[in-house]
Structures are given as structure tokens and as C-alpha cells.
Amino acid sequence: MSRERIMLLLIVLLAAFLRLWQLEALPPGLYHDEAYNGLDALSLVQGKTFPQFYEGWELYAQEAHGENPPEPTRWPIFFEGNYGREPLHIYLMAFSVWLLGPTPFAIRLVPALSGVLAVLLTYFAAKELLNQPDGTVKRPVTANRSPISNLQTYTPLLAAFFLAILVPAIHFSRFGLRAMVFVPVEMLTVIFFWRGYNRSQNPLSPRHRRSANAATLSFLTAGFFLGLGIYIYAAARLFPLLFVLFVLFWAWRDWPSLRANLLNLGGMTAVSFLTALPILLFFWRYPYFFVFRIAYVANRGLGTVEDRPLLTWLLNVGRVVRGLYWQGETHLRHNLPGRPYLDPIQAIFFTLGLVHTLRQKLNPRTVFLLLWLLVMLLPTIMSGDAPHFGRMTGAAGPVAIVAALGAMWLFAVIRDRLSVMSLRDRFAFGERLSVKSKLITVYRLPITLFGLLLLASLSFTLRDYFVRYANHPQLTADFYLPDWELGQFAAAQPPDTMLYLSPTQEEMATIYFALANPNGLQSYSGTGELVPVGKPGATAVYLVRPANEANWQRLTTLFPQGEEDQSRPDAWVLVVPDSAAQAVDSLVEYQTAHSFAGQIRLVGYAVRREENRLLVTLVWQAEAEMAQSFTAFIHLLDGQNNIMAQVDRQPAGYPTLDWLPGELIVDTFTMTLPESLPPGPYTLQTGFYDLATLTNLGDTAVLTTLDTLP
Numbered sequence: 001m002s003r004e005r006i007m008l009l010l011i012v013l014l015a016a017f018l019r020l021w022q023l024e025a026l027p028p029g030l031y032h033d034e035a036y037n038g039l040d041a042l043s044l045v046q047g048k049t050f051p052q053f054y055e056g057w058e059l060y061a062q063e064a065h066g067e068n069p070p071e072p073t074r075w076p077i078f079f080e081g082n083y084g085r086e087p088l089h090i091y092l093m094a095f096s097v098w099l100l101g102p103t104p105f106a107i108r109l110v111p112a113l114s115g116v117l118a119v120l121l122t123y124f125a126a127k128e129l130l131n132q133p134d135g136t137v138k139r140p141v142t143a144n145r146s147p148i149s150n151l152q153t154y155t156p157l158l159a160a161f162f163l164a165i166l167v168p169a170i171h172f173s174r175f176g177l178r179a180m181v182f183v184p185v186e187m188l189t190v191i192f193f194w195r196g197y198n199r200s201q202n203p204l205s206p207r208h209r210r211s212a213n214a215a216t217l218s219f220l221t222a223g224f225f226l227g228l229g230i231y232i233y234a235a236a237r238l239f240p241l242l243f244v245l246f247v248l249f250w251a252w253r254d255w256p257s258l259r260a261n262l263l264n265l266g267g268m269t270a271v272s273f274l275t276a277l278p279i280l281l282f283f284w285r286y287p288y289f290f291v292f293r294i295a296y297v298a299n300r301g302l303g304t305v306e307d308r309p310l311l312t313w314l315l316n317v318g319r320v321v322r323g324l325y326w327q328g329e330t331h332l333r334h335n336l337p338g339r340p341y342l343d344p345i346q347a348i349f350f351t352l353g354l355v356h357t358l359r360q361k362l363n364p365r366t367v368f369l370l371l372w373l374l375v376m377l378l379p380t381i382m383s384g385d386a387p388h389f390g391r392m393t394g395a396a397g398p399v400a401i402v403a404a405l406g407a408m409w410l411f412a413v414i415r416d417r418l419s420v421m422s423l424r425d426r427f428a429f430g431e432r433l434s435v436k437s438k439l440i441t442v443y444r445l446p447i448t449l450f451g452l453l454l455l456a457s458l459s460f461t462l463r464d465y466f467v468r469y470a471n472h473p474q475l476t477a478d479f480y481l482p483d484w485e486l487g488q489f490a491a492a493q494p495p496d497t498m499l500y501l502s503p504t505q506e507e508m509a510t511i512y513f514a515l516a517n518p519n520g521l522q523s524y525s526g527t528g529e530l531v532p533v534g535k536p537g538a539t540a541v542y543l544v545r546p547a548n549e550a551n552w553q554r555l556t557t558l559f560p561q562g563e564e565d566q567s568r569p570d571a572w573v574l575v576v577p578d579s580a581a582q583a584v585d586s587l588v589e590y591q592t593a594h595s596f597a598g599q600i601r602l603v604g605y606a607v608r609r610e611e612n613r614l615l616v617t618l619v620w621q622a623e624a625e626m627a628q629s630f631t632a633f634i635h636l637l638d639g640q641n642n643i644m645a646q647v648d649r650q651p652a653g654y655p656t657l658d659w660l661p662g663e664l665i666v667d668t669f670t671m672t673l674p675e676s677l678p679p680g681p682y683t684l685q686t687g688f689y690d691l692a693t694l695t696n697l698g699d700t701a702v703l704t705t706l707d708t709l710p
Helices: 003-020 032-045 058-065 088-100 104-129 151-165 167-173 179-200 208-231 234-253 255-260 262-285 287-298 309-325 344-359 364-381 393-424 435-469 481-491 509-515 549-558 579-587
Strands: 498-502 531-534 540-544 563-565 572-576 590-596 600-610 613-622 631-637 643-649 664-672 682-690 701-706
Touching (some): 003 167, 088 104, 088 179, 104 151, 104 167, 104 393, 151 435, 179 234, 179 393, 208 234, 234 262, 234 364, 234 393, 255 262, 364 393, 481 509, 531 549, 540 549, 549 572, 549 579, 600 682, 600 701, 613 631, 643 664
Antiparallel strands (some): 531 664, 540 572, 613 664, 682 701
16 A cells, blocks of 8 residues: 555544544534434434424424425425425434434434545545646755655645544534535535546547546536535535636636536536436425525624625624634534634644645636635625634635645745755765755654644644533533433333423424434423323323422422422423323312314313402313314303403413323413402303414313302
């Protein structure tokens, strides 16, 4: 195996170690967005029909669909929940979950392996892009025979190394989001585009026809990967701009060459369009999903100037530059707060690389590299919260290549000077040496120096990510470790247990994924008089946040025989065997069997009076899944059917949309009575209706007729 391949293998192994070591525990827990991706992947594995929604995202989808509802499908082209997400990374996660089970490791393995692949492909991208002398540093003629003279070999290796140890690239490879999955596809696009470009530039020769065919195939392959990127990440929608800008430059700089490649570029464009066509048709049908996420990130966050996007973008340029060098993103979930994108050594090399590429002036290769860097920085420049390192993920590759060029340029300058010095004096340490031996001896100093600089850069990475970031005191909270542990506790309960969490919280995906079942736990507010009491014969386990002490007291009063556990820091636990029977026995004075249109059954009720208030406790049972939230009412009628008092409201903190078939719900309505009531009789009745249309759900149920109020 050649030295170059051995070095590349070592770099890839280093990248794999930095991305896979303790992947299940760092970051700790499982952040909401990772878990939401995992839920969709799990639904694919479980054979569910899409669209699937969690946490109420169907409300946004209804707005997007309008009068054009989607056809149910097993294989969605776009996942509509959580602001909408492209499909490829979720399908890859589904395979990982199918193989390894629903764990954080399975979710994060896809971006981790993508990050390793990105390092390998960055080497090949740099090699294709810089494979001509005018794309690299200039070779000194005096060193052609030196074993380190071939900078064309070492620049791609160094680019792969810089990407391997780049902290933001490592972090987003260990984070179960889709940004890093785009980078290998980005690299493949660049590789095949420049392979086609290089082969198309060959002079006429007996092998020209074969080279031309190979160039055409390379351009078409580049088009495929360019279109494929649209299925991964919203930022990929800007990636075609790179090729548009470069082709314009190509036309201005070398029109005859471009004209010879018009068919190749047309084929690349056509293949790209055909590859992306299915998802483009989806966006054509539902443009809401094309702009929803983009509009959200562009108009919200720190640094956003309201109603002045151009000013926001201009200010963001400065923020991104500062983010690269000295004032990094402060969001703990994305970065060690304040750490710049580049460490000091990488920053020096990156700056030198920029200077070197700018000095190349109209070199097509360096122009492409600078355009690539600029286009992939646009997602963070054109959004709030700049610098947002997640949205800069597409720029990681060109940043690494520019830094490698800077390092090799500096090395070449030092090497040239030492070469001249060595030729002036062929004697060292009193011994006469050959030119080759003298050069090797003199080069040991810069080689050692650069080796130490690279090791120092690696040490910055190890310290900042695996020590400082890993031990940040807020990291467990930011990555929802308490929710993950609570979900694991709930998942360990016996089958057929009814699980209830209160109060409700906005983001439940982490708990749902830990359960491996988004329907395995019900959440209710616990702030009113409503208590879901499970299904007949089933055990109910109540998980009550310690801050919701009033609900805890209500539950322990209702279920005095329940098994209490207040030792957990994240939730107090109450285990109630046959909770439904206990609740009915203790609360119901009168039993009924009234059904509201086959949707809800009234099991029983109790009525009591406290001064000028009438307290009516109702026990309902869901008979079917309901597609909407109904409003319940209690009316007190006099002998002439005039309403004397009433309460109309949805079941407090637990809408009928969330009720499970067979589940019993206890809710107490407090009705304020008029100061003076005429003599009876009175009728108490209840029912449900759709608030939007005021249409009753079945017939009203008469609870009781009273001569006088109790």
C-alpha cells in the first residue's frame, strides 16, 4: 500500500474515532428534533401510513393542505411534521433503527457515518479540484526530487485531516439531524463535476474520444448527486447556485471550452432536474412546505432586523466572519458557547489559504473554491441567529480545503527558502552530503514544526469537545436527558399499563421515542378537575412533575391505595391497579349508559352543592377515536326549560381528540348558581357539541330532575 493511501486510511480512522466514540452518550440524552426524526423512522419500520404527526403538527399541515389533502402513503416524499423535513436521512435512519433498535445510537449513526464518509470524499474532491498545477501552490524546481515535493498529493490529505478534526463537523456528525448527511452528496457532486471538467480539457489525442465519453458520464453523475441533495437538507436548494455562478465565469473566461461542453452541462442540468422532480412536484402541490421552514429561520432569532432582510444579511456577514475566527455561536446545543468555528492554528492556515486563492486571480479552480465557500455560507448569512454553525455545515468541506491550501503554501515558502540555503552550502555538521540528503536533513525542521502544529490543532479539538463541551453543566438539560430517562422508565412498565404525564409539555418526542410508541403515553394538564383514570382492568401509572403538586394531591386523594414514589427528580410516580374501577366506585352516585353518537358514553355522575355552587362530577368513556375536540356543557333548566345556569368548556386540559377508545375520564364542572332561584323542579343535562359549527354530538343526556337543588 502506498504512503498516500496509508495516510488517508489513518485520517479516516481518526475521523471515525472522533465521531463514533461514546456516540450513545455524547451528547447525553436525545434532543427533541433528533427524537422527532426517530419517530418518523420508527413509523416507517412499523409500517404506518403517512402523514404522521406528533405534538399537534397536524394543525400546521391542515393549513398547508387546504382543500388539497394528501394521499395516504407508506413511503412519503416529504415528512411534514416539525417544520417539514426532507426524506433521505429519515429513510437511512429507519434502516438503522430496524437494524439496531430505537436508541440514540441508531439515530446518530447515520450522520456519524456520513461525517466519516465526508472526510474520505473531501480528499477526492480536493484531488479532483486541485489536480492541475495551476490549482495548487507552485512547485519549486529545486525540490522536484524531494520526497515531500509533491504538494499536489499532500494538500488533499491535509484537507481531509482538517475536516476530520473540525469541531463543528464532529459535533454535527454526532447530532441526529440531517445537515451532515448532505456533505457526502455535496462532495460527490464536486468530485464528478471536476472529473468531467478535467477530462473535457484534455488535448486531442488517440484517447480523446474515450476521455470525452468519460467526461460526459462524469457530468451526468454530478447532475444526479446535485438533484439528490434536494432530498436531504433545505440548504441544498442553494447548492445549484454554485454551478450557475461558475458556468457564468467559465463562459466569460473561456467561451470556446464552455461551448464544447454545453451538451455535457445541459445533460447535467437535465439529470439534476429529473432526479429532484418527485420532491419538486410535491413542493409545487404544497408550496407551503417549501417556504415554511425557510421563512421561519429567516425572520426569527438573534440579529434579525424586523422587515429589513437585506440589512440583516449585511450584518450577518460580520457575524459569520467573527464566528469563524473569534466569536462563535453561543447556542450550547450547537457549539461550546463562544468557541469560534476554527481553532487558532486552523484560523491561521485558513487565512493564508484565502490569501493564496485570491492571489490566483482568474484561476478557474480557485474561483470555484471561493464561490463554493461563499454559497455554502449563504444559509447562515441569510437567516437569524448568525453565525449558526449547523447551517454552516455545507461550508465545512471548502473551509478544510482552503485551510489545507494555506498550510501547504506556507510549507512551500519555508521549503523554498531552505532549499536555496541548502544549495549554497552543501556541507552540514562537517560532512559532505549529496543534494538530496542535504535537502532531507534541512526539511526535518519544517516537517517537525508542521507535525507539531497539526497535533496541537488535534489537541484543541479533543480538549474543547470531549472535555470542555462534554462536561458543560447545562448539556444534559439542553439534550433532554431527563425526558429520555423518564421515557425509559415508562417503557420499562408492564404491557397494557396506562401511562399518564402531567402537566402537558410542548415537546414530547424524546419521551415518545424512548417508549418506541408515540401512543404509549398520554399527557394532560393536571391544572383543573379532570383526571383520566385509564381503562377498566388496567393499571395506571401517573408521572407527575414535582412542580405540579396540586395535581399530585388530587391523585393521591382519589387513589389512596396507590403506590407512591417521590424519589425520582424528574417526576413523582403513582401506580394504581385497576384505576378505572377505583375511580368509578368512589365517585359515581348514579350510573348511566347514554351514548353520544357512538363517540362518548356517559358512565355515571355525582351532584353536590356547596353554597352557591353546584359541583357536577361526570365519568365519560371514549367509545372511538375522535378526529376533533368537542366542547362539553352542563345546563341547569327550570320547569319551563329556561337555562338558569350553565358551563360550556372543553374537558379541562385533556381534549377529546386525545382520548383513547375504552379510556375513562373524570371531570368536575363547577356551576355558579343565581343568587335567587325560583321554586323547582330543575333538570340537569349534559352533552357535547362542535364549537366551530355548534352541532350537537348526538342527543343531550338528562342527568336528573330535582324538585329542589341538593
